[in-house]
Each structure stands twice: as C-alpha cells, then as structure tokens.
Amino acid sequence: xxxxxxxxxxxxxxxxxxxxxxxxxxxxxxxxxxxxxxxxxxxxxxxxxxxxxxxxxxxxxxxxxxxxxxxxxxxxxxxxxxxxxxxxxxxxxxxxxxxxxxxxxxxxxxxxxxxxxxxxxxxxxxxxxxxxxxxxxxxxxxxxxxxxxxxxxxxxxxxxxxxxxxxxxxxxxxxxxxxxxxxxxxxxxxxxxxxxxxxxxxxxxxxxxxxxxxxxxxxxxxxxxxxxxxxxxxxxxxxxxxxxxxxxxxxxxxxxxxxxxxxxxxxxxxxxxxxxxxxxxxxxxxxxxxxxxxxxxxxxxxxxxxxxxxxxxxxxxxxxxxxxxxxxxxxxxxxxxxxxxxxxxxxxxxxxxxxxxxxxxxxxxxxxxxxxxxxxxx
Numbered sequence: 001x002x003x004x005x006x007x008x009x010x011x012x013x014x015x016x017x018x019x020x021x022x023x024x025x026x027x028x029x030x031x032x033x034x035x036x037x038x039x040x041x042x043x044x045x046x047x048x049x050x051x052x053x054x055x056x057x058x059x060x061x062x063x064x065x066x067x068x069x070x071x072x073x074x075x076x077x078x079x080x081x082x083x084x085x086x087x088x089x090x091x092x093x094x095x096x097x098x099x100x101x102x103x104x105x106x107x108x109x110x111x112x113x114x115x116x117x118x119x120x121x122x123x124x125x126x127x128x129x130x131x132x133x134x135x136x137x138x139x140x141x142x143x144x145x146x147x148x149x150x151x152x153x154x155x156x157x158x159x160x161x162x163x164x165x166x167x168x169x170x171x172x173x174x175x176x177x178x179x180x181x182x183x184x185x186x187x188x189x190x191x192x193x194x195x196x197x198x199x200x201x202x203x204x205x206x207x208x209x210x211x212x213x214x215x216x217x218x219x220x221x222x223x224x225x226x227x228x229x230x231x232x233x234x235x236x237x238x239x240x241x242x243x244x245x246x247x248x249x250x251x252x253x254x255x256x257x258x259x260x261x262x263x264x265x266x267x268x269x270x271x272x273x274x275x276x277x278x279x280x281x282x283x284x285x286x287x288x289x290x291x292x293x294x295x296x297x298x299x300x301x302x303x304x305x306x307x308x309x310x311x312x313x314x315x316x317x318x319x320x321x322x323x324x325x326x327x328x329x330x331x332x333x334x335x336x337x338x339x340x341x342x343x344x345x346x347x348x349x350x351x352x353x354x355x356x357x358x359x360x361x362x363x364x365x366x367x368x369x370x371x372x373x374x375x376x377x378x
Contacts, residue, residue: 005378007033008087012073012094014044015062016215016242017266019293020114023163023184024093025050027112030185030369031091031378036083038073038096039063043243049269057083064244074098089376097153110376111157113179115167115290120147121174151175159375164291166311180375184293185368188360191273191300193353198274200264208346209236209262210306211279213272213294216245219287221308221333223247226254226261228337233260235341237283238275242266277301280349283337285328289313295323300360302353306340316363321355 009028014021014037025047028035034055035047041062048056059080063069073096081099084090090103092111103109119127120143131139154160160179162168171177210229214220222239229237239255241248241263255261267275276282282298283306291312295305299316305323307313317323324344326336 005088006086007031007089007091007378008036008084009033009091009093010036010081010084010096010099011038012077012096013038013062013069014040015064015069015244016043017045017272018215019184019291020094021045022050022293024112025052026185026187026365026368027091027093027372028052028054030365030372033089033091034087036081038076041244043266045269059083066246089378091376092157097150100153100156108158108376109156110159110161111154112161112163112182113167113171114163116171116174117146117150119143120150122170151177161375164312164315166315167290170290182368182371182375183363184291184296185365186293186296186300186360186363187365188300188357189365190269191276191297191360193302193357194274194277196274196278198271199278209238209279210281210283210341211276211298211303212237212239212283213276214239214284214286216241216247216251218247221285221287221328222251223254224285224328224333224337225283226251226258227334228341229261230254230258231334232338232341233258236260236262238262238264238279240264240266240272240275273301276303279303280346281306281323284308284313285326285333285337292316296360296363299323299356302356304349304352304356306337316359318355318359322352322359323356 009024011024021044029052036057038059039062040058059076063072077096077099081102084099084102085104089108095117124143128136154175154177161182162171162179163184168179168181171179212222212225214222216222229235252263255263276298281304284294285308288310289312295307295313295316298305299322305317307317307323307325308328309325313325317325319325
C-alpha cells in the first residue's frame with residue numbers, strides 16, 4: 001500500500017448498528033483511512049469497537065427525526081465537509097454525494113453504492129403517498145431535481161462500486177450508470193463458531209433459539225417474524241433491537257408476555273457474534289434487500305439462514321445447503337415461516353454447518369480488501 005496517500009471514507013450517518021456501518025468501518029480499517037460521517041450516534045457501532053485505529057471525524061451532532069435528518073445532512077455535506085480537501089483519495093458511502101464539492105480536483109474519488117436513493121427512484125410512489133395531495137406536485141418536482149443531481153454526481157467518480165448484482169442492475173436501470181460489483185466483507189476470523197459463555201444466563205431452551213438481528217423498521221418485516229413465533233409457541237425466538245429503531249415500541253409490545261420470544265437490546269460486538277454463532281438459524285426476510293450482510297455473517301458462524309426469496313439473498317444463500325429461501329407476501333409470510341419452523345428439524349439445520357462456513361469464505365474481508373486495493377490502485 002502507498003502509505004504516503006491520505007485516504008478518507010465518508011459515510012452518510014452512523015445511526016444504527018447495521019451492515020452499512022460495519023462495512024464502511026471495515027473498509028476504512030483495511031485502507032488505513034480516516035472515517036468521516038454526518039454524525040456518529042450512541043445507537044450505532046463505535047468504530048473503535050471494531051478495532052478501528054484511525055481518525056474519526058463527525059461533521060455534526062446526531063439528528064434523529066427522519067425528514068429533518070435528511071435535510072440537515074444534505075446541508076451538512078454541502079457546507080461542512082471541507083475537511084475532504086485534505087485527502088488524496090475519498091470513498092463515498094451512502095447518500096452524501098453533495099460533499100463532492102469539497103474534494104480537490106486532483107484527488108481520486110470513488111463511490112460505494114449500497115442502493116440508489118429509493119425515495120427518488122423505485123420507491124418514489126410510496127413516499128409520495130405520505131404527503132398531502134396538495135403538495136405532491138411540488139415534492140415530485142423536488143425529487144426530480146434531486147434525481148437529476150444524483151445522476152450527474154455519479155459522473156464525477158473515477159469508479160462506482162455496487163454491493164450486489166441486484167444493486168448493479170438497479171443503478172443501471174434508473175441512472176444508466178455502469179458499476180463494478182464488490183461484495184461487502186465479512187470478517188470470518190471474528191464471525192466464526194464459538195461457545196456460549198458470553199451469552200446472558202436467561203437464554204432460552206438450553207440455547208435452542210432462532211435469531212433475528214434486523215433493524216426494527218417496516219422494510220425488515222420483523223413483525224412477521226414475531227407473529228410466526230406467537231403462533232409457534234414451542235420454538236424460541238431471540239430478536240435484537242437498537243436504541244434508534246423506528247418500530248421498537250410497537251414490536252416490543254407485540255412480543256410482550258410471549259414466553260418463547262426474547263427481545264434483547266443491541267449487545268456489544270463480542271456478545272452479538274456469540275449470539276449469532278449459537279443460534280439454530282438466522283431469520284432474515286426484508287423487502288427487496290440490496291445485499292444483506294447478516295446472512296453472510298450468520299453463515300460464517302456455521303449458522304444457516306431462513307431468508308426471503310428476493311434480491312440480494314438469492315446471491316448469498318444456497319437453497320438446501322446454507323439455508324432456505326421462502327416467498328414472503330403480506331398474506332402468506334407468517335404461515336410460510338411457521339411451516340419452515342415446524343417442518344425442518346434441528347439436525348437438518350446442524351447438517352448445513354460446513355457448507356455455511358465454506359460459502360461465507362467467498363465474502364471474506366481478505367478478498368474484499370485485496371479487490372478494493374486493486375481497483376483503487378494502492
């Protein structure tokens with residue numbers, strides 16, 4: 001690596017303990033880059049928790065109200081990201097492209113696209129439904145301007161990376177932009193089979209539990225998971241939740257008084273990995289997931305995945321070998337989950353262990369780091 005180059009990774013916000021936050025931290029760690037974000041919140045990973053040693057630079061204080069956050073961050077990247085002038089290479093992650101104006105003309109710039117902004121493109125109609133009819137034409141005009149600006153900004157980058165075939169095709173379809181697929185990394189040295197000594201003493205059924213680590217928000221469909229276990233009382237569910245999860249209160253209330261459902265506040269990384277490694281299977285059924293790091297982290301621990309038969313999961317989970325993918329609809333999702341819980345035996349899940357580990361190695365941190373450094377030529 002050329003150590004004379006000064007490198008920064010810019011991420012829009014550290015709001016949740018999610019895959020995107022873990023990804024950019026590992027990316028910055030692999031490159032020896034400084035990590036810059038619109039803000040870092042207590043409800044997310046602290047980069048030091050993941051062994052990150054370089055500079056951590058927030059552009060401002062956390063903002064939690066969704067639409068206000070969106071507007072504040074847009075202005076923050078436009079007006080307060082002048083620290084980027086100090087860097088020879090800048091990698092952008094998330095919706096922070098307004099900060100491009102602060103990058104030196106002679107610097108190299110790259111974009112790691114998790115997905116084109118959904119509210120501007122394929123989910124625009126759903127977002128429009130949230131506004132009063134009288135202002136929808138104005139909002140549509142604003143969104144058209146922002147979409148045009150986003151497409152123009154894409155041309156500023158020396159290279160655009162996407163996290164999956166799914167995201168590659170979406171970016172090409174909506175923005176007519178070609179990209180290079182670079183799958184997100186999983187640290188398979190950290191995510192690996194291990195004992196249960198780090199788990200709390202209250203854990204259910206001699207450790208026989210299914211696990212959901214998805215953020216508690218509507219696209220993740222954790223309410224379906226909880227409902228399936230409400231109707232399958234002989235199977236145990238542990239689900240984690242973050243401080244800033246938008247549906248936290250509603251879903252905690254839904255699980256209340258269920259003796260087989262165990263909510264758990266987002267644990268430290270060490271406990272989180274042990275939690276994954278000791279599960280029977282990971283349940284991960286989000287809507288139109290672009291990639292999904294949780295299934296790969298689960299497989300790295302030798303734990304199979306019950307996933308939605310959609311988009312990014314079809315690129316990672318191998319049916320019958322590292323888990324099972326099921327069709328999820330509002331009408332049938334809960335019933336389909338129940339069927340899998342009742343029909344697949346514990347030994348069937350355990351027999352997938354070796355194939356899970358082997359599959360996860362294809363998404364290793366070492367492979368990601370090697371390819372990233374090759375692409376940006378350092």
